[in-house]
Amino acid sequence: MHGRKAYELVKEFGSGEKGHLKIFNNELFERVIEECNEHHNALQSLIRKMQEEGLEVQTAKNADHYGALIHHISLIRNKRCLMAYVYNRAEIIRDLAWKVGLLHELPHEIQEKFSDSEEQYFKDHSKSLKLYMSQLSLDVNVDMVPPKDPYIKVRVLEDLGSGIILSDKSANFARHSMHFLKRTDAEQYIARGLMEELTG
Numbered sequence: 001m002h003g004r005k006a007y008e009l010v011k012e013f014g015s016g017e018k019g020h021l022k023i024f025n026n027e028l029f030e031r032v033i034e035e036c037n038e039h040h041n042a043l044q045s046l047i048r049k050m051q052e053e054g055l056e057v058q059t060a061k062n063a064d065h066y067g068a069l070i071h072h073i074s075l076i077r078n079k080r081c082l083m084a085y086v087y088n089r090a091e092i093i094r095d096l097a098w099k100v101g102l103l104h105e106l107p108h109e110i111q112e113k114f115s116d117s118e119e120q121y122f123k124d125h126s127k128s129l130k131l132y133m134s135q136l137s138l139d140v141n142v143d144m145v146p147p148k149d150p151y152i153k154v155r156v157l158e159d160l161g162s163g164i165i166l167s168d169k170s171a172n173f174a175r176h177s178m179h180f181l182k183r184t185d186a187e188q189y190i191a192r193g194l195m196e197e198l199t200g
Contacts, residue, residue, distance in 0.1 A: 002039075002074040006032045006081035013085055021092055024115040029085070032078055039075040043068050093118055097125040100191060139184070153198040154179055154186050160194060 009028050016022050046068040050057050057065070093114070100106055111119065133140055160173035166185040173179070173189075178198070189195040 002035075002070070003077050003081070005035055006078040009085050010081045013088055019092060019095070021089060021110070021113045023113045024089070024118065026115060029082070032082055036075055036078045036082075039071045039078070043071040043075065046071070089118060090121060093122050094125055097122055097129060150183055151180055152183050152186055154181055154190070154195045155198055156189075156195055158194050160189070 005028060009025060009032055012022065012025060012028070046064045047057055050060060050062075050064050050068070055062070055064075057068070096106065096110070106122070114122065129140070156173045156175055156177050156179070159175040162170075162172035162174075164171050164173055167182055171179060171181075173195075179186075186195060186197070190197060
């Protein structure tokens with residue numbers, strides 16, 4: 001059935017947890033591209049046939065015209081599904097670059113879900129953001145809404161050791177210890193899951 005593979009591709013993405021990636025389905029992606037090529041070739045063949053018969057492609061209402069129309073609509077639908085799959089994955093990757101990529105390397109278990117082009121996209125996007133921030137001497141990765149207090153209370157989830165230099169002091173981040181830190185100092189550790197912000 002026309003478009004079934006493209007539907008499976010989009011459905012697979014939609015079935016995942018929001019904001020999380022599954023491994024790029026290269027096999028299914030390539031099969032949809034192959035189906036697009038088949039529709040394109042069939043469409044061109046029917047158009048040539050009608051032209052050879054001296055029929056106007058736009059106005060002739062015969063079996064070849066409707067066959068070409070079906071191939072054309074199937075081709076467009078498949079392309080839209082491919083674009084939706086790639087675009088939605090790219091949005092998640094872009095979010096990862098903002099949330100994690102500016103602070104440190106992505107874990108291997110996330111990187112292995114990328115296609116080659118997605119991996120390059122992540123690297124390029126992170127590099128552009130870092131370059132932009134260094135040129136402006138501005139950290140665009142902090143809160144988009146100014147916090148009420150520049151200090152936050154955090155609890156250390158993993159032992160990070162002593163002598164860690166912060167912007168205004170050095171600290172000993174032993175496991176389960178609590179600290180009152182500048183938000184900008186704590187954010188890199190929170191993003192990596194090494195600390196949690198305490199409220200109230």
